[in-house]
Amino acid sequence: MAEITVVIADDHPVYREGLAALLTSIGDLRVVATAADGAEAVQAALAERPDVVVMDVQMPVMDGIEATRRIIERQPDAGILMLTMSEDDGTVAEAMRAGARGYVLKGAGQADVARAIRAVAAGDAVLGGRLASRVGEYFARRSATPFAESFPQLTEREREVLQHLAAGRTNSQIAELLYLAPKTVRNTVSNIFAKLQVRDRGEAAALAREAGLE
Numbered sequence: 600m601a602e603i604t605v606v607i608a609d610d611h612p613v614y615r616e617g618l619a620a621l622l623t624s625i626g627d628l629r630v631v632a633t634a635a636d637g638a639e640a641v642q643a644a645l646a647e648r649p650d651v652v653v654m655d656v657q658m659p660v661m662d663g664i665e666a667t668r669r670i671i672e673r674q675p676d677a678g679i680l681m682l683t684m685s686e687d688d689g690t691v692a693e694a695m696r697a698g699a700r701g702y703v704l705k706g707a708g709q710a711d712v713a714r715a716i717r718a719v720a721a722g723d724a725v726l727g728g729r730l731a732s733r734v735g736e737y738f739a740r741r742s743a744t745p746f747a748e749s750f751p752q753l754t755e756r757e758r759e760v761l762q763h764l765a766a767g768r769t770n771s772q773i774a775e776l777l778y779l780a781p782k783t784v785r786n787t788v789s790n791i792f793a794k795l796q797v798r799d800r801g802e803a804a805a806l807a808r809e810a811g812l813e
Contacts, residue, residue, distance in 0.1 A: 601627070602627055602629050603627055603628050603629070603650045603716060603720045604629050604630075604631045604647065604649040605622055605629065605630050605631065605649055605650065605651050605652075605653060605716060606630070606631060606633070606634065606643045606644055606647055606649045606651075606653070607619050607622070607630060607633045607653045608633070608634040608635075608639065608640035608652060608653065608654045608655060608663065608666065609634075609635075609653075609655040609658070609682075610635050610655065610657075610658040610659055611655075614705075615635070616633070618653070618712075619633055621709060621712075622712075622713070622716070625709075628713065631649055632646070632647050632649070635658075635659075636658045636659045636660035637659075637661025637663055637665060638660045638661045639660075640652060640654060640661075640666045640670070641661070641669045641670055644670045644674065644677060645670070650678055650720040651679070651680055651716050651719050652667075652670065652677065652679045652680070653680050653716065654680065654681050654683075654699070655681075655682060656683040656685050656690060656778050657683070657684075657685065657778035657779065657780075658780075659780055662778075662779055662780065663681060663683070663694070664690070664693055664694050665697075665783075667681075667697040667698050667699050668697045668698065671697065671698030678719040678720050678722070679699045679700060679701075679719070680699065680701040680702075680715055680716060680719045681694045681701065682703050682704075682705060682707075682712065683702075683704065683778070684704065684705050685778045687776070687777065689759050689777075690777060690778060692755075693756060693759070695724075696755060700718075700719045700722070700723070700725065701715050701718065701719045701724065701726070702726050703715045703726075749810035750794075750795070750810065753791065753795075756787060757790060757794070759777065760773055760787045760791060761803060761807050762807065763776065763777075764788070764791070764803050764804050764807065765804040765807035765808055767804070770784045770785055788803075791803055
């Protein structure tokens with residue numbers, strides 16, 4: 600069986616090194632680099648050009664979804680597998696839109712993770728556990744609402760944050776729910792204000808509600 604090269608990106612050193620050791624013990628997998636944040640993940644992916652990047656979602660400096668976008672921009676055929684604690688439907692969907700081929704939860708067993716890596720390396724798409732049916736339902740719900748059409752200038756992430764703004768959530772609550780760094784949420788909120796030409800959260804929330812978002 601051909602060897603599959605892997606880069607691991609996770610901000611928790613114990614998990615990162617433990618996963619590297621685990622994968623290295625599997626005959627056809629070889630870890631060529633590890634990264635502690637999204638920016639390091641991009642650098643390692645571009646330098647090593649691995650078959651698969653195993654990427655966490657919530658990381659400092661740059662989250663895994665943005666890192667995925669940047670890698671795919673430079674290497675459209677890169678195989679990226681999200682391995683994370685986040686089961687949020689919107690996060691899963693955005694990761695796949697960013698270019699990830701797979702999404703597996705950290706509770707998955709060794710055999711499942713190895714199987715997902717091999718599938719992504721082969722060009723297949725993988726959604727672990729219950730995620731496949733849930734993401735399908737999520738896209739069906741999104742296609743049934745005109746919300747995205749009301750704000751075409753916003754990215755998917757910005758629309759998601761706007762939805763939480765309309766629900767009255769704070770930046771800290773949004774960061775926790777979406778597994779994002781607080782700074783990322785602050786920057787996203789600022790981008791929303793600029794694109795919608797509003798002065799504050801109240802005006803942004805009002806626009807969202809006028810578009811039919813409850």
